[in-house]
Every structure is written in structure tokens, then in C-alpha cells.
Amino acid sequence: MKYLERRVVHGMLLLIAVSILCFLFADLAPGSFFDEMKLNPQISSETVAALRSQYGLDQPLPVRYGRWVKSVLRGDLGYSFAYNTPVRSLLVIRARNTLLLTTSATLVAWLIAIPLGVWIASRSGGWEERLAMAGTSFFLSVPELVVALVLLYWVVRTHALPAGGMMSVDFDDLGAWAKLCDLAAHFVVPVTVLVLASLPILIRHVRASMVEVLGAQFIQAARGHGIGRLRILFHYALPVAANPLISLFGLSLAGLLSSSLLVEVVMGWPGLGPLLLEASISRDVYVVVGAVMASTLFMILGGILADVMLVVVDPRVRVE
Amino acid sequence: MWTPSGTVTSGASALLSVQGLTVRYGGGRQSLAALSGVSFDLAAGEIVGIVGESGSGKSTLALSLLGLLPAKASREGSIQFQDQDLLRADESSWRAIRGARISMIFQEPGLALSPVMRVGDQIAEVIRAHRPGNGKSRKRECEAALSEVRLSDVDRICKAYPHQLSGGQLHRVAIAQAVVCRPEVIIADEATRSLDITLQSEIIDVLREVNRKSGSSLVFITHNPALLSGFADRVIVMYAGRIVEQGPVTQVFRRPLHPYTKGLLQLAPRYPGQEAITDGGRLPSIPGSLSDADRLTGGCVFEPRCSARTAICQSEFPAEITLEQDRRVSCFHHGN
């Protein structure tokens, strides 16, 4: 248990450090939320000052931080000035939307990458490998943004799928099945972009790891015992090749809340991305801190989960 | 037990008959041959020792007998195994043969086993590949195989991972994997290399017992001829991809005919307790070493290092001569 305990403590320290840094940087950025209001001649400066003190924005940084920590320990993440709602309920909805997108994309990407990578590795030296390397190189060099825009353009021209957003305007009026179809239709483009962004590197890693394992002696020994090719690939080689892939999977998990920011903004998907962007620009400080903390939490959990999986999968890491 | 039945030239009574096997890696007739014109027979139930150093082609021979040569390797000759020419067999025929009718004990069992699978499962996989049955029957057969190689605490070993077992235990597991499907031919490729002396003799005992109980033939490949006494029936001496001498072990060891065999037998480690070399003395050795240039010669490959060489050895290649008592040698000056 010592190892897990250490990781958890380490994670908590990291969260604290991130929160401090976040506050610091948010403070460093000039201005505050109410600066916009100051420009409005109809609102008097006294009102602005009163609003500022009401929200405690005139307090020094350590005091504000201390109050924030106290309320977080009570479960209250603060208040959003722009949306006029508690940060927590806002985050929950937006994070849910983001997670819907990223979990589907991660699942699809890995489900394609593993069999494809294994198959390419088994055909090492052939045309399949050369084609795969060329294809992955291409998609690695094309920026995510370009892919998103190209797909959007095509969708707008052909009207095949909705161009952006998560639901249609008349979503609430639809029946249960129609609602599902509508969601699915909106899913396709953003998920495709995310999958195309992450797939090349996954395929390359799976292929590389498999090729290395397939050169090992125990694989030749298994062949020498008459074990079939498919069995060797998936039952013998893949479990050993899994080590570096598990670390990669941990990275996928870690990025579940943060990797889709650009896509969400471009596609108008109501997730954590656009929220964070808006809040950063308008100095909605508690939203920013809350969103960053949520992402950090996922990163830490992803890393710990990957390490746990590594121990479960590889018996050499354990000690009896 | 194998009994000499006179000359085994026709190969009709042999279980496995290799004729004129020539293997080249890297294609083209100019490339070096890993094996050149190798011919020998293996009768049912006999133990044949193949002695050779690095570069002798013994590993290539082992791979050929199991169909594990890389696709690019060119091959000539034939390997007759019960009315089938294995050299021309396709992959699906091979898969039915490997592990079930011809199986191999690989060098360094620590590396020949998957590090993330339990040992018992790995033996069961071999059974699963060749025979129908359920998990329970496989478990039983697996445990039977482990006790056959004289491992105690069979249950714990079945559940263990390779890194939890000692070197000796791993070697026995490798043997168990090779014998579990009762093959007719077992190939042991340097199965005792780098093992300490106690383990070496134990493993040889296990192999002897397996051969006696199951009647499977054993091809024991080694670089140390001393291991073959009291163990193998016949010996085949290889050098630079060719067979230079073969015959019954006792005959060859008592009266080696080829200069290389003579040199090799002088090197075999002596029992500690005999007189060691005195001050200023040196160990006997075969001078020089095999180089790629030697292999391309038109004459005898061993000639540069041979103490009995004459002019003819450089210009002509010595063909194989069959002498009495089923002894064969490729040398112009055999027996001198």
C-alpha cells in the first residue's frame, strides 16, 4: 500500500500547487471581471466597487485563496460571475459533455489502433506497413484545426450532418429515440476529428511495440511448438507489448478533460473548452480555477490508474 | 534402445532422413552457405549428438528440422519424415508437426518462455494447439509432464511465472513443454549451455529417461563432446556447415578419424584433480578460427587450421567416405 499512498499524497500536493499557481496567474493578468462594467457610463463606480467587495475581489490574494480553499473543503467551488450560478453545477454539466465526446473518441481510437497496429506489425516489411507509416505521417503533420475545418466545410456543403453544436434547436420536442439519433448525428464530426488526431500516434506505438516483441525468442519458441499465428499475436505478443501502451493509455485518460478544447471551440460543442476560454477572457476567475483543477484531477487519476494497470498486467513488477 | 543394424544408407528404416541439405541466408549462389550438403539419418528411439562450434551451422540445422528458417533463406536437398519431404511442406503442415511430432527444447528457457504467462498455462498452450480437450484434461497432462521431468511441488510450479523459477527448474519446464504431446523427434539445441555442472548432468539424466520411457528420438546439439559419453548412441561432428565425421559415439571417441574431431576431443574439459598444465605449459587448442574467407574455398574448409594438411586439401573438396561399422568421414587423411 505504501506505493499507492505515496502517489495519492503526491497527487494532492500537486493539486494544491496547481491551485496556488492558478490563483497567482489569474491575479497577474491585468484587470478583473468588473472592468467591463466600468466602461459602461450608466453604472457608477461606487456600484462597481460595491460589487467588487461583495464578491470579495478587493481582498488581498492570500485571503481570497484561503476563503476559496475553505469553501472547496465544504464542496463549494465558488461562484461564476458571468453565468450567475455556482461553479460546481456549471462544471458538472460542461464536463459531462466533454467527457461524452472524449470517452467515445478515446474508445474508438484505441479499438481501431490495437487490431490495426497488431496487423501491421505482423506484416512487417510489406506494403501494408509502408502504407500505414505514410498515412500516419500525413495525419500527424496535419494540425487538428485543419482537419476540423475541412470536415466542417464538407458537412456544411453537403448538409449530411449538423454543423456544430451538441443538439438541434428543437431537441426537447423530440421523442426518446429521435433524441438519441440527434445526439449521435452531432457526435460524428467532433469525434471523427478527435480520433483522426490521436489515431496516428497510437497506431505507431502499437506497431512499434509489437514489432519489438515479435522479434523475441519466446515468440519463435511458441511458433516452434506449433501454436497458431493469431494466438501468438494476441495471446503471447500483445500482453508483453502492452507495457508501453498502458502508459500511453494513461496519457489518454489524463487528457480526457483537456484534449478536446480546440475541437469543442471550433465545433461549438458545449463542453469544458469553450467555458474555460470564455472565463479566461472575461476574468471569471473561479470558473477558471475550477476547470483547471478538474483537468488536473483527471491527469493525476489517469497516471495512477495507468500505474495500477501496469502492475496488474505485468507480473514481473509485483513481488510475491 | 537403438541397436546398430549395419549401414543405414537407404533411409528406409530411418525415422528422419536428411539428404544433401544446403541452406543459404541472403539468397544468391555467392552468399555463404550456413549448411552445405548435410546428410544423416535418425532412427526411432536413438539419441544422436551433434557437436559443433559457432559457425558450424548447428542452429541452422535445428531450425531447418522445425521449419523455422526465414522465408528468404534458400534451401536445397530434402528432409524425409515419414513419407513427407519437410523442406517443401507448407506452413499449415508444419504447424501440425511442430510440437506434436517434432519438437524442440530451446536454448535459454528463461527467454523461450513468455514472461507474463504462468508456466502451467504455457505448457497447456502446447497441448491446446494440437489436441482437443478441456482445461481440466490439459491441467492433468501438464502436471503429468512436469512430474515426468522430475519436478516436485508441481502445483506451485504450474502457477508460477518464469522469473520466479530457478534456472534448473526452467530447463525442466522447457523439456516438459517439448515432450507433453509425445513427439517422435525431440531436438535439444544447446539445452545445457552455460548451466553449472550439477545442473548439466541432471538435465542429461532427465533427457535420457525421457528417451527411454517414451521411445522418442533425441537430437542433442552441443559444443561439448564430453556430454555425449554414456548418453548418445551416435555422434555427428559439424564444421563450417558441413558434416566432417559421424558414427557410433564409442567408436568415434576411441578412434577419431577427422583431424578436427581429434582436436575437439582433446579440448573437452578434464576432471579437476588430474594434473593441470605445468608452468610454462599451455592448454591444447585448435589454432586459428573459422573465418568467412575459409568457407568460400574450393578445397577442404578445415584446411587452414589442420595439422595433417597437404596440397590436395587446398585444391579439392574431400567427399564423404563410408567405412565399416557405419562410420563416415570427409577427409583425405582420415585416421592418420
Added chain:
Amino acid sequence: MGTEAATGSAVRSALVEARGLSKQYVQRSPFSRKRFVIDALIDVDFRVAPTCLTALVGESGSGKSTLAGCLALLEKPDRGGIWFAGNEVSGCGARELAALRPRIQMVFQDSAGALNPRLPAGQLIAEPLEIQGRETGKNLRARACELMEEVGLSADWVDRRPLEFSGGQRQRLALARALALKPEFLILDESLSGLDLSTQAQILNLLLDLQARHALTYLLVSHDLGLVGQVADFVAVMHRGAVVEQGTRQDVFGRPAHPHTRQLLNSCRGIESAFRSARSGGRS
């Protein structure tokens, strides 16, 4: 200081001496509080006589490599002291150790793993000279070629990489590298295992030549008793972390006292007597 004087004279007759060496390896599990303790060395007393070949034999796991590592100053024992040429080295600081290292060199079993595969042979041999500042520039290459010839390698191969050499040639390369700093004490940790018989004999002959020429002291760690029995002057037998018997070759192999030594010799005898009887009788 009386005991010091007495032990001082005893120590002076040995080039390297170890007393009371103990070392443990501990493995910890990441997910439980279990600890796995391995006693690699248990209170080992050991001596290496100068300009002789001392062999250290035993099965795998007996602690031979750990002892060799401690004597090579590559590993620190948990307890005990080591003396080199009469001086205690176990308590030495980094600077004194650095001065000692050129005098003690080691050749490992797996030369392919022990030599940097990216460096050509000449550079591998010259590297210790460069690091110690003994030679520079053109002299480095000349000295490297000299050493290669001395170990039986052609100087034309000075620019080839380790993996282009055969196993036996690589061990010669490792030997050349070890000899670069003109050491007094050479430890060969299973350096002959896994080589062909004729290569073993050739390299052993080379080692004997080098010993005669440079007055080297050897510690040969090996599990091959037959090999050891041909060349060793002194033999020490290890079993499960302890040195169970030590003495001249004739004493240890001719009149073994410890049951484990006898067991090892019996295993040899089985194979060797079968071989000798097969070889004898009817020889022309």
C-alpha cells in the same frame, strides 16, 4: 596495535583480502509491506594471492558475482573490510577509490552487453586511457592498436564495432580494454562461459601469456570446474553466500573437505569418467 601488526603481515602476503564481508539485497513490493531479503554474501573471508590465478567456483546464486563486484570496488558491502596491497579500501573516499581503480579491472561475461555497441574497437580500448589522462591524440590510437595485437586481434579491425566481432574476439576486445591502464589485478567474471571450447582454450592461453608478461593477478569466477581445474593455482568454493572451502587447487580438488565441494566434484566425475572411458582403450 599488536593485532594490527600481526594482521598487517598476514595481509601483505595476499594482494587482495576481504574479511567478514556481508551483503544483502532487499526487494520491496509496491503494493504490500512484504520485503524479500536475499543474503548474497554471509560473513565472507577471502584472499587472493599475488601473480597467481585464483578461481572462485560455485553454482549460480552462490554469490560469486557479488563477491567479485565487491572486490572490484564496484559494489559496496554492507559489512566487512577489503584490503588491497595492504591498504584498507573499504573506508576510502571517492578520490582514493579513483586512484585505485586503474589497478583493479574487470572483464564481464556478456561482452556484447558490456561494451558500448556504438563505439569502434579502437575508441573502446582508448577510452580508459583518455579518461585517466594517460595518453592523448595520435598516441591513443597507436596504443589501442598495440593492445589489440597483444590480445591476438588484428590491428586492422581497430575501426570495427563490437557486434562485428565474434564472441571470442569480443572477449579479447574486452580484455584489451581492461589491460589499457596496466592493472595489477584482473577479475574475470564468467568471461569464458558461453564460448566454444577451442576459443576458451585460446583465451586461457592468452591470459597465461599475459600473466607471465605483466605479472598479473587473476580472479577467475566460473561455474566450470573442469576449466578451472586445468589452470587455477588457488580455488575457493562458494555455496549460498558463504565461502565453504579455500586453498590450493591440489587441496581443494584432491582432498575436498566440505560436503558441497565433494558434491560438485561428484557431478563432474560422472560426465568425465564416462568420457575418459570412451576415449581410452584401443587408441592407436
